[in-house]
Amino acid sequence: GANIGMIFMMAVEQEYDELNMAIKLFQNTMMRCRYSSIPVIVAPHGMTLGGGCEMTLHADRVVAAAETYIGLVEFGVGVIPGGGGSKEMTLRAADLFHKNDVELNVLQEYFLTIGMAKVATSAYEAFDLGLLQKGKDIVVVNRDRQIATAKQIALQMAEQGYTQPVQRKDIKVLGKQALGMFLVGTDQMVAGQYISEHDRKIANKLAYVMAGGDLSEPTLVSEQYLLDIEREAFLSLCTERKTLERIQFMLTKGKPLRN
Template sequence: LALGGGCEFSLHADHVQLNAETYMGLVEFGVGVIPGGGGTKEFALRASDEYKEDQIVQNALKERFLTIGMAKVSTSAVEAFELGYLQKDKYSITMNRSRLIADAKAKAIELADAGYTKPVQRKDIKVLGKQGLGIVYAGANTMYSGGYISEHDKKISEKLGWVMCGGDLSSPTEVTEQYLLDLEREAFLSLCGERKTLERIQSIVTKGKPLRN
């Protein structure tokens, strides 16, 4: 399992060694918050890397947004890649679970022997600002009006969109990882102060069941 914070830890790894039957996902939405350990930032970054000049840029944002908003969890390593939790050439699959630690250790040694250096923080992450926010807010309002999500779900969706779009910037802009991390932290903490979020957390802790309030 690599859920919530465990998934976010993996998102920032330079290489992920995982079992073939790994369950991985960002499930924070279910307890009334957004990923607050860099997961939201990382998905905004990956959406930025997927933007192509000849395509509608909002599509990449939409896919990443829905993965978090619907708390999608993989049931295999292959599905984890398809959902965007893993990056091409930055993960390996171990079929025999008992070999997982040994394989991970071997990969770490391989990286070290190859002269590994930590990556520098990115400063070229394209966010859509108001252009993306309009789509997020309209979609959330439609889902709420149709009775598919609660009012609190709508609020969380808007907070998630705010971070992934880089706030209400007047036009698509390149921002830094730290800029997005600051927005993510602010949104996460504001949701932690919501009564309905606390009720969701309490339900998970005491009953082991998600609460849709």
């Protein structure tokens, strides 16, 4: 994952410009993976959490070891995925919208994957969470063959005449109708004492990003638009005392704090 110690130091010293630059650099790196002129294959195994998961989401193809524990776990340290993870899950949900389908249900599933910090306990489970994509990503059972298989796929893609993908500007976001549903949901969860006040704050920031902001109607937006509001939400959470307490607890105790 990303270096939360560095994020903590910058946030404590209120170096928000530097923190903004660091997150933007991370986002740009992910976008370079996605829009490279050569095929990018990611081969995750073992613990692939947070930033590691975001890198996996942006590959052309993923060759995952069967034993891969993958997930966007940023909620545990009081922030949302800031390296393109929130953007990518919004994009993937939008790609699953079908005509006359209830689009909110699809978006809600992807929202919960991040909001509940779900971690797939194997690469096969990662397909169910939308972290790996069927028909594109593959699973290798024998760890010793993983890198060889990844190289083979990279060469195969290059030989077949790989062309650089075009940046997406057609991501359908649902605006206020999705945002309203998420906000009501988080209020009910606080009322039922399932989540804390601070959990609600983080969930509402994530809801804002995945709804594409406070738009009055469903709109098509670009990836950069989503990355910008994702970064803004991440930075605003870094100014919260309870988020800093969560990061500090994770750094010292190695487990999430519920505050």
